Amino acid sequence: MAEYVFMNGEYVEADKAVIPVRTHAFLYGTSVFEGIRAYYNKDENQLYAFRVKEHYERLLRSAKVMWMKSPYTLEEYAQITRDLLRKNAYQTDVYIRPTLYKSSQKVGPTLTDNEDSFLIFTTPFGDYFDGALKLCVSSWRRTSDNAIPPRAKVSGAYANSALIKTDAHEAGFDDAVVLSESGQVTEGSAMNIFLVMNGTLVTSSTTDDILVGVTRNTVIELARELGIPVKERPIDRTELYAADEVFCCGTGAQIVPVESIDHREVSNEKVGAITKQIQSLYFDVVRGKVEKYKEWCMPVYD
Numbered sequence: 001m002a003e004y005v006f007m008n009g010e011y012v013e014a015d016k017a018v019i020p021v022r023t024h025a026f027l028y029g030t031s032v033f034e035g036i037r038a039y040y041n042k043d044e045n046q047l048y049a050f051r052v053k054e055h056y057e058r059l060l061r062s063a064k065v066m067w068m069k070s071p072y073t074l075e076e077y078a079q080i081t082r083d084l085l086r087k088n089a090y091q092t093d094v095y096i097r098p099t100l101y102k103s104s105q106k107v108g109p110t111l112t113d114n115e116d117s118f119l120i121f122t123t124p125f126g127d128y129f130d131g132a133l134k135l136c137v138s139s140w141r142r143t144s145d146n147a148i149p150p151r152a153k154v155s156g157a158y159a160n161s162a163l164i165k166t167d168a169h170e171a172g173f174d175d176a177v178v179l180s181e182s183g184q185v186t187e188g189s190a191m192n193i194f195l196v197m198n199g200t201l202v203t204s205s206t207t208d209d210i211l212v213g214v215t216r217n218t219v220i221e222l223a224r225e226l227g228i229p230v231k232e233r234p235i236d237r238t239e240l241y242a243a244d245e246v247f248c249c250g251t252g253a254q255i256v257p258v259e260s261i262d263h264r265e266v267s268n269e270k271v272g273a274i275t276k277q278i279q280s281l282y283f284d285v286v287r288g289k290v291e292k293y294k295e296w297c298m299p300v301y302d
Helices: 024-028 052-065 074-088 155-170 214-225 237-242 273-286 291-296
Strands: 004-007 010-013 031-033 036-041 046-050 094-102 116-124 133-141 175-179 185-188 192-197 200-203 230-232 245-250 254-261 297-299
Touching: 004 074, 010 074, 024 094, 031 052, 031 155, 046 074, 052 074, 052 094, 052 214, 074 094, 074 116, 074 297, 133 155, 155 175, 185 192, 185 237, 192 214, 192 237, 200 214, 214 230, 214 245, 214 254, 214 273, 245 273, 254 273, 273 291, 291 297
Parallel strands: 133 175, 133 254, 200 230
Antiparallel strands: 004 010, 004 116, 031 094, 036 046, 036 094, 046 297, 094 116, 175 185, 192 200, 192 245, 245 254
């Protein structure tokens, strides 16, 4: 069965969805994107796309930073996404990648007088990580708000993530924690980070050069639902080593515990008690099993 992509206002077969080699976004990284997951609930024979509205709201914020005009409304983005998933008829978990990109075919990095285009592709997608993570603190620094702002999900900025993750892999780690230019903890290569300290969930604030993650915001809401206090504040490097539990989160990563950082064991258990609580509730929520949070789950099939 053919797989489809939404591109230039049409649903086209994936192998026919191509861009010219002179496309501005290809030459200069001038695109913004989202990563969205859809989860298959076998008992209901239903595919739930998770927090679609929030992802597209962030896409539009990123677009503002990059001098882009959105071709669709939030409601239209959601409908296009639903229709594409239906057309591909998945009965498995899925990753969705909407991209708004500068599509003019010209040389020069200017963002103005530069056409905007939109596409979405989807693909079956399971767990991004297999088990608890071994992290290091990267020697690379996160790009800052006054360089390539991390709060905008700009494809060109992911050269930073690629360097961070590749060096971590080559050194024998699963991923890395990244510091800001001022030496504060920001996030992982492409995921937010949480520490558990004396029963409180601690994470970097939204002004600490991080991507303001949709999954991050979900974790904060679920933690409060579970009665777990949350603090958003600057985090020092050594707090990573002193934390009772550490986990990372993101659309791709989902909720993944951290086993060690810079060869220092985080705790005696690979998955701490609070991490387990949040993980368990999260995976019920994304599959539409928790009525209170059902509004976060967009059903795909009638």
